Amino acid sequence: MTRSLKKGLYVDERLIKKIKDKKPGDRTPIKTWSRASVISPEMVGFTFGVHNGKDHIPVLVSEEMVGHKLGEFSPTKKFVRHGGKMQKELETAAKQKELDASKAAKASTDTKK
Numbered sequence: 183m184t185r186s187l188k189k190g191l192y193v194d195e196r197l198i199k200k201i202k203d204k205k206p207g208d209r210t211p212i213k214t215w216s217r218a219s220v221i222s223p224e225m226v227g228f229t230f231g232v233h234n235g236k237d238h239i240p241v242l243v244s245e246e247m248v249g250h251k252l253g254e255f256s257p258t259k260k261f262v263r264h265g266g267k268m269q270k271e272l273e274t275a276a277k278q279k280e281l282d283a284s285k286a287a288k289a290s291t292d293t294k295k
Contacts, residue, residue: 191220211240217253232256
């Protein structure tokens with residue numbers, strides 16, 4: 183559910199205060215737990231350490247990010263992978279094929295010398 187237009191966008195006041203204390207070229211991350219804060223044009227060029235529940239993920243704000251929320255760029259869940267036994271077999275076969283190809287390439291370069 184989006185925020186009402188008459189209320190305006192939510193930007194954490196503490197973030198604005200921290201931004202005013204720093205120079206735009208400064209690359210030290212500004213730690214924040216405010217994932218719901220909307221990225222405003224004043225934030226462009228700064229690096230934010232956005233908390234994902236475990237640690238702070240550095241997010242360098244660019245012009246394309248204005249209007250999005252900080253939490254969108256700090257995923258909270260780690261994707262492991264799909265598949266099970268069958269997927270593992272496919273991956274090992276692909277890895278073996280890759281090793282064979284590299285051995286063949288190496289053997290062909292050795293015979294040319």
